[in-house]
Amino acid sequence: MSAVPTPLGKDLLGLEPLTGEQITLILDTAEPFKEISERAIKKVPTLRGATIVNLFFEASTRTRISFEFAEKRLSADTVNVASSGSSVQKGETLVDTARNLEAMRIDMVVIRHGASGAAQFLAERIESNVINAGDGTHEHPTQGLLDLLTLRDHFGKIAGLKVCIVGDVLHSRVARSNLWGLKKLGAEVGVCGPRSLLPNAIDDLDVVVFEHIEDAIGWADALNILRLQLERMTAGYIPSLREYNRVFGVSRERLDRAERNVLILHPGPMNRGVEIDSDVADGPFSVILDQVTNGVAVRMAVLYLLSGGKPELAEAAKGGGSR
């Protein structure tokens, strides 16, 4: 299966290496897959016989479950490997783990790893398709794709949108995947957060930098609010969560002051009362749960395309037709 040339190449490592056309193709392919999850029997035989390993070296709930649902709804055989209790805990290197998986003749690996570049490292050493489910502070491409799909659902297009990424851009793989994905589809990208949590070279990344969250809200059509990791405080990047909320937190009050409605995205898990207030997260312009729903469809699309599925047959594939 892995030998089949696909419109995405062998792997999905990030959105930076993709073209706008490839990204649009994934989003378009996701459309017919959305409907499968609405059925009573949420299963099609598209990936029957394919073996997929979900290799999670970092704790993850929603991404892992989302991938697993996507795989199962396409009828793939899946195995989950978590870092605790695995050979990784016994000191096995990533390259040995990869070779052992390869020796079991698997078709795809979905990898989440704490080191930037880990997915590429794996992809260069095995023939199976590799899907990056988040590598360190590098990229989280399927999250970027589901954010794009959610924006497109709401606005009907991405080109020309103004989207501001709010928070810890420095340490965020979600931020990077969004940045590349949005720009490749013609959106304008802003970032807003404490300078200590923005890359020093942010000005070279061709984005609009907002010092004040009020300005970002006034500018943006949508905010993608990043999770603030609690350890950023202990590591000295910000003084306190309380002050972070006061200066950069997205509140109902701040949104109300804007002239137009701003769509609210968050990759989760949320720290309510820190980067986002509850009445925003649960408010009328929040699409946070739509993101989660779209996550399954986007991942089905990626699995389908990397397995050699024809984009034009995606509609048929969901019905179980030939591929």
Next chain:
Amino acid sequence: MSRATLLRGGRIVDPSQDLDAVADLLIEEGKVAAVGVRVDIGTRDDVDVVDCARLVVSPGFIDVHCHLREPGREDVETIASGARAAAAGGFTAVCAMPNTNPVTDNQAAVGFIVRQATRAGAARVYPIGAISVGQLGEALAEIGEMVGAGAVAVSDDGKPVASAHLMRTALEYARTFGIPVADHCEEPTLAKGGAMNEGVVSARLGLKGIPSEAEEIMAIRDILLARRTGGHVHLCHMSTRGSVELIRWGKERDIAVTAEVCPHHISLTEDEVEGYETNAKMNPPLRTASDVEALQQAVRDGTIDVIATDHAPHHYDEKEREFADAPNGIVGFETALAVNVTWLVARGIIDVPMLVEKMSCAPARVFKLPGGSLRRGALADVTVFDPDAEWVVEPTRFRSKGRNTPYAGKRLRGRVHLTFVDGRVIHRLSE
């Protein structure tokens, strides 16, 4: 009586006597016996004549900065394998950094390296002792005894001396013994966790960056401490444009500061890290094109005194892993000449005499080592190289046990043909 060697018709380049001419050089009894346009050996039959036409004959290269891993990591390099690799790179003497296991921080450990080097019988190996006991940055090591046992400098290389007080004390104390303090400039709290240069590439790759200032803050701190103490600070592996300006500032004020640059920092940029290439991971990291350009000019204008390799072999397995977890460093002996020729000489930034100055004469002067000259009566430590020969770097052919190099597969110019120590051939190019 041992046989003599006549190097016939080479381009003899020896900046120590301002010599650059096609001539003969006679080696006898381990010494340079004669240099002349035509050295007549009459009917002597105890002389091996080597045709050196179109080759450069220079005083042997001296590397003031390398890691030979013995004792502790003999699987990665030994003093013997390192000394042979050095010879293959045209080095007749190298200075071994003390970050061994156990640390080379006492006279017995220094003596061990001297003995192993003698046994190896390849390039000379001069030990560098640690500044602090265990390289822990706390108590001063017994520098006097280490010098007595053969140490030629002190350094905590691999680790910065975080305490300004300890660095001050080391500079003061080392003056008594007339040795430089070789300084690994890295402000540890700024560099902590960093894996590459901080900039747009690190931002894109999601790798923690090491800002230029981590080096520059320590460089200026220790230049100022050298001014305060009168001690000789030798700044290792300078990598930034800012450092060049700071060194220049110090030299203009006659502060006892010397500086080295590594071949990789005058040739490669942070772009080499793309694709998470662990053979492009070293400390200090590869920087930007602007830094490379500044360092090249600093070699030319004398701000940088010495080119040193920072030869740092690692096991294949250790580099074959996630970028952030891979160790820093690359092997350097066997590519140093070619990298310097390719990026400095072939591009017209420096000429061959300047190259020999940076790789031989200046290192001897700065570290007060024998060698660095082909005057009559000098030690016959000689390197013969072809400055025009092109070759492709094949790490599997290295004499070093290390294969970790970003130059693998690259076509470079400049090749070592012969290396002599004490008039004895320790390396001969074999095709």
